[in-house]
Amino acid sequence: MSTEQPDGQDPRTSRMTAAERSAEITAAARALALEDGLTALTQRGVAERAGVAPSLVAHYQPSMEALIAETFRSIAHDEIVEVFGHVALQRDPVIALRVLIVTLLDGGRDDVDLVWTDAFSMARRFPALGEEARRQTQIWHDRFTAMLHRVAVDAPLSEEAADRIASQFLGMLDGLNAHAAIGHIAGRVNVDLIARALEPELGLPAGSLSG
Template structure:
């Protein structure tokens, strides 16, 4: 009987291996927190030796920053794609608010809260947080600017409008770890109301769109807190 040769192992390219490491770290950041992104924990997730992770990220702080950046960028690409598909600026803005309302967005809110806190002590993460804040603001301001050019929105300064909307969303997101069962709709949709005023939209028109289209995304499963 002929023996069957063992399958040949395919060595991953450095680019593919690095992307795999960042993806695993990003998933940990979202589900368990940035504190859980360690060389050993990511190695365990990928069933490799910690030395392989340190080969690509000698400083764990760089991996933490990369994990946050990857997770935050992926979420932004879902909320406001860089290359938006067909649809009016108003439709895209309504979709943005649909997706940022409810428990499905809580995981990202927790990630940002986590990053803001840790960035006080971690320069690499602080630099990445600053970069991500700019990216989110520019992406939303670009959507507002397109709406102004199309005659759908009115805004003297799209950048300022984007900042005001994001400040309200951040404020609402700061309660992601608390019970919000008694939160009235007027508070849940506060950022939408602010957008209506900033963009000179008819009162209640954007809120009505968001409410009618709202299908909450399922919340991400969160693992147990990692061992400190």
């Protein structure tokens, strides 16, 4: 006797527990966001990626706004863990900052950059996403501020100066990545632009952050 389900679904997947099914849908949303951006996260889009009916996505994720915000949070969190994992391997604070800049701007993280760009553009329509984007941005700001205090060589940075430079860096980073998303300047050019802006602020010789 055939075990095929009426909808043609693999019988093995039909026996998933509620937790497994929810995790499957969450994973599908994450993979889809990294491939096509947050704008691709619709019930139908996630359902197609997970290989289930849209009604099943609606059952396990009744709020697409919440799913979009959580997908962004997951991707942004993992980015911070990964990036600062590389940075932590460097004992020299200047080299650590150089690694951070190159990692974020060498064009190798286009999938995550697109997710961030979408988050900024969608935040007005999705308040939960906007709140999460602000929270993740603040985490980046705090991490970068701590790095700046270790790098400055002329004199200790004041909290006000570190805060200002961190805001400048994040603004340039997000702007340059948004430009790169439409094909306007990317890779090493952006690394040099950021490096040249930060070096005089931190009393570093030219080329210290881009060499």
